[in-house]
Amino acid sequence: MSVEEETEPPAPNCFRILIATDNHLGYLEKDPIRGNDSFQAFAEILTLARDRKVDFVLLGGDLFHDNKPSRKTLHKTMTLLRQFCMGSNPVAFSFVSAQDETFKTAFATVNYMDPNYNVSIPIFSIHGNHDDPSGDGDLCALDLLSAAGLVNYFGRAEKVDDVQIRPMLLKKDGGVKVAVYGMGNIRDERLYRTFVGKKVRMFRPKEDTDEWFNIFVIHQNRVKRGPTNYIPETFLPDFLHLVLWGHEHDCHIDLEQNDEKGFYITQPGSSVATSLSEGETIAKHVGILEIFPDKEFKLDKVALKTVRPFVMGDIVLADIKLKARQKMDEKRISDVLCDKVDEMIEEAKQQWLAADDEREEEDFPKPLIRLRVDYSNFTTLNPQRFGQRFVDKVANVKDILHFHRKRQVNTDKKSKDVGFDVPITLPDKLDKFQVQDLVQEFLKAQNLEILPENGIGEAVRLFVEKEDKEAISE
CATH class of the missing domain: 3.30.110.110 (Mre11, capping domain)
Incomplete structure (x- = not known):
C-alpha cells in the first residue's frame, strides 16, 4: 500500500498508530558523513505518520542515543517535532483514564488536550536504556520534551523493586477502545528478580475490562544474554494482545505469536545502525497498526527509504x-x-x-x-x-575491516584463569559486549569485604554510559 493510496484519515471505528523504536537521535552527530543519518530516518518516520494520517505515534524507547544529548541534537529533535506534530488538525480520540496517573509532571496532562498547544499528531514514548533518567533530579531528555509539550512521556516506574503499571485508556467514538501499557527500561537483572518476586503488577480497567485492546510497550533484552540478563516473554500476562518490543535492533516487525500466552509480539528494531553487527544489516521498517472493533487488528510494515545501505x-x-x-x-x-x-x-x-x-x-x-x-x-x-x-x-x-583468527587451544594446565572469557572467534558478538558485563564477571571472582560488588558495577555503568561524574564518588 503506497502513501499516495492512503490519504483518508482512519474511520471512527479504527485506531491507526505508527509504531517505531530505537531512533537513537544524535548518533555519531559529529561524523561528517553519518552525522545526520538518525535525523533523516526520524524525519521520514514523522513524514510517514503525517501522510498516513495516523491517530498517534507510539515509540518504544531510546529516542536519543546519549543520556545527555547535545544542544544540537535537542534543537534538531524539537524542530522536527514542531514541524510535523503541531497543527490545527483535530485529534480524533479521547484520553479517558486519569492523566495524573500516567504523566508525572507539573502539568499532568496529555499534550493535545493542553489549551496552550495545537497538536495534530500526539507522540507517546517510554524511555530506553540510552535515554533513561539519571543524575541530579533523576531526569531524562524525554522530561524536557514533555515539559515543552512535544512528547507524552509515560511508563516510568516509581519503584524498580515494586513496579506498578497503569494503562493509558484511549477511546474513539466508533467504539474502539485501546489500553496502552508502558514500562521504561530497568536493568534486566533487577527487573528479572522483580518479575520472579511477583512485584510487577499491571492494572486493568475496572469498566468494560474485556473490551479493551491491550498493548504493552517494553524496552528490555528479549534475547537471553545471561541467566537473568533478559526478560522471558512468558513473564508477561496473557491478557495482552500485542507487545511492542524495543531495545533489540534486529528488525523482526512481522507479528510473532507466543504459543503459551497467546499474545503477539512485534519488534520493529532500530531506525539507524548504531553498530556494525549482523542484526543491523536487516532492512529497517516501521509499522502502521490498525485496530478495529472486537479487538481485530492488522500491522502493515513500511520499509524506511532513507536508511544507509549496510552489507556485511x-x-x-x-x-x-x-x-x-x-x-x-x-x-x-x-x-x-x-x-x-x-x-x-x-x-x-x-x-x-x-x-x-x-x-x-x-x-x-x-x-x-x-x-x-x-x-x-x-x-x-x-x-x-x-x-x-x-x-x-x-x-x-x-x-571496514575486522580482523580475527581462530582461537588457539591452550594445553598448558598451569595457565591461570583471569576470571572472564572473551570469545575472540566471534567478532560480531564483541560488538555487543558491555563494560559492566566485564566488570561484573571480574567482581564475581573477587571477595570484596568493604565495597559491594553490585554497587561498584552499577557505578561504573553510570560513569561510562551516562557520563555521570558523581556516580563513583557517591
Missing part, C-alpha cells in the same frame, strides 16, 4: 591460494581485500536500487561495509590506512 561479509585468507611468502605480503593481502570490498559495495548498490524503482544510480549514498577477516597464519593490515582507499566510496572508512 566474511573472508578467510587461508582459503585464498597464496604462496608461502605472500602470506606476509601486506600489499598482496590488501589487494585481495580491496577486491572483496569492491564486490560488497556493488552488492549494496544493487540492493539499494532494487528496493525502490524510482531510485537513480547517481543518488546512491555511501554504504556501510563490514568485512570480517580470518587472518590465521597471515599478517594483518592497518584498518584505518586500508580504509583511506575507500574515502569516496564507503561511509565507515575507519572500521
